[in-house]
Amino acid sequence: MxxxxxxxxxxxxxxxxxxxxxxxxxxxxxxxxxxxxxxxxxxxxxxxxxxxxxxxxxxxxxxxxLPVEAPGERPRIDVAGALLLALGTLGLLLVLAQPSLWATAWLAGGILVGSLAILALWAIVEMRTAAPLVNxxxxxxxxxxxxxxxxxxxxxxxxxxxxxxxxxxxxxxxxxxxxxxxxxxxxxxxxxxxxxxxxxxxxxxxxxxxxxxxxxxxxxxxxxxxxxxxxxxxxxxxxxxxxxxxxxxxxxxxxxxxxxxxxxxxxxxxxxxxxxxxxxxxxxxxxxxxxxxxxxxxxxxxxxxxxxxxxxxxxxxxxxxxxxxxxxxxxxxxxxxxxxxxxxxxxx
CATH class of the missing domain: 1.20.1250.20 (MFS general substrate transporter like domains)
Structure with missing residues (x-):
């Protein structure tokens, strides 16, 4: 797109x-x-x-x-932002898609809290990165x-x-x-x-x-x-x-x-x-x-x-x-x- x-x-x-x-x-x-x-x-x-x-x-x-982009400076890839976003969304999807995890409440709750913490860290990183993955x-x-x-x-x-x-x-x-x-x-x-x-x-x-x-x-x-x-x-x-x-x-x-x-x-x-x-x-x-x-x-x-x-x-x-x-x-x-x-x- x-x-x-x-x-x-x-x-x-x-x-x-x-x-x-x-x-x-x-x-x-x-x-x-x-x-x-x-x-x-x-x-x-x-x-x-x-x-x-x-x-x-x-x-x-x-x-x-797909068309080739015009030659110029190669874009910087926000690797840290990509990894944090992937890890955070993976945790959220895991607790949603695997209801059996909630049989062990501390495990599911820990994954959910950890995922939200990772996404919060991702937001901080994105706000401070010169070339963020997402604005x-x-x-x-x-x-x-x-x-x-x-x-x-x-x-x-x-x-x-x-x-x-x-x-x-x-x-x-x-x-x-x-x-x-x-x-x-x-x-x-x-x-x-x-x-x-x-x-x-x-x-x-x-x-x-x-x-x-x-x-x-x-x-x-x-x-x-x-x-x-x-x-x-x-x-x-x-x-x-x-x-x-x-x-x-x-x-x-x-x-x-x-x-x-x-x-x-x-x-x-x-x-x-x-x-x-x-x-x-x-x-x-x-x-x-x-x-x-x-x-x-x-x-x-x-x-x-x-x-x-x-x-x-x-x-x-x-x-x-x-x-x-x-x-x-x-x-x-x-x-x-x-x-x-x-x-x-x-x-x-």
Missing amino acids: SVARTHLPPERSASTIAALSVASTVGIGVGYPVISLLDQLAGLRAAYGLGFLLSIAALAIAWRV LRLLGQRPVLRANLAMFIVGIGLYLLFSLLTRYVQTPAGAHYGFALPGVAAGAALIPFSLMGFVAGKSLPYLVARITERWAYALSTMIAIAAVVLFVAADRSLLAVLVSIALLGFAVGGVFSVMPKLVLVGVPGAETAGVLSINQIVRSIGFSTGSALAGFLLAAATPARSMLPTSDGYITAALWALPPLALSALIIAVRRSPRRPALPSTAS
């Missing part, structure tokens, strides 16, 4: 960045069924091997086609801060619902709900997710030109809310659940396509990569939080000596996605107008 903003004219860079933002959404609909099929045919190691080969292919393509003063500006906060919150709601839907369609037949779809079929159920994400990526730039980025973002979150409502109202219908998955795909594609423009308001071109990278990290932490919350809610809805949660547990868990979705829309859509200067008083 940073390369697109630097090397393309403004009228092309915006649409290219939007397309890059939703590329991962489109890839989900292809990756899930392909990897599931390979897992069934050749085993899990073969599936991971394909992922590794695809990563190598992506690196080779990037090396071949924290820039991240503190109101538009950038608001966009990152909304991205974190909406990520919780979107991935909470995504985790529920992908698990629900695979629920075994003995549970008396769900559809017992095998791995490949469950992966194919995400094709509507990717198709509608692609549609969102193509249509949102035209919509933004008419209703602005803020309202396009709010519309995307409202569509995600509609996906929740549809799932809650008609969870026993496979068609309804697939439509809910499709609506979620459009919402994810819409949020991803419009977020770069929201977070880059007033950001200099040289800071594009740093600001977008932090936004990606915030997105990942939001996703991990939503996934962990889905697991926690389903575990709470699982009766003793049972392997599966109740059907009502899925409904309750899906309803938990509504507050973060609505809150993120409000954060972006409701913008405080600048304070008007007071009029000078006139003597009578």
Whole structure:
């Protein structure tokens, strides 16, 4: 995205960045069924091997086609900042993704406190480094801060619902709900997710030109809310659940396509990569939080000596996605107008 903003004219860079933002959404609909099929045919190691080969292919393509920067002084790499940020976010994601750690409260608490301390040290280092990995003063500006906060919150709601839907369609037949779809079929159920994400990526730039980025973002979150409502109202219908998955795909594609423009308001071109990278990290932490919350809610809805949660547990868990979705829309859509200067008083 940073390369697109630097090397393309403004009228092309915006649409290219939007397309890059939703590329991962489109890839989900292809990756899930392909990897599931390979897992069934050749085993899990073969599936991971394909992922590794695809990563190598992506690196080779990037090396071949991305433009070469103009010759000049080589940029300084903030190695200390990179290591501290990686270590701090690793600790946060670990305590979110591994709920079993909380069985030993002192261990999980220690990792959490240590991670926050490392991130605080990272912030101090970044503020004092001549060439920081991330310009924290820039991240503190109101538009950038608001966009990152909304991205974190909406990520919780979107991935909470995504985790529920992908698990629900695979629920075994003995549970008396769900559809017992095998791995490949469950992966194919995400094709509507990717198709509608692609549609969102193509249509949102035209919509933004008419209703602005803020309202396009709010519309995307409202569509995600509609996906929740549809799932809650008609969870026993496979068609309804697939439509809910499709609506979620459009919402994810819409949020991803419009977020770069929201977070880059007033950001200099040289800071594009740093600001977008932090936004990606915030997105990942939001996703991990939503996934962990889905697991926690389903575990709470699982009766003793049972392997599966109740059907009502899925409904309750899906309803938990509504507050973060609505809150993120409000954060972006409701913008405080600048304070008007007071009029000078006139003597009578």
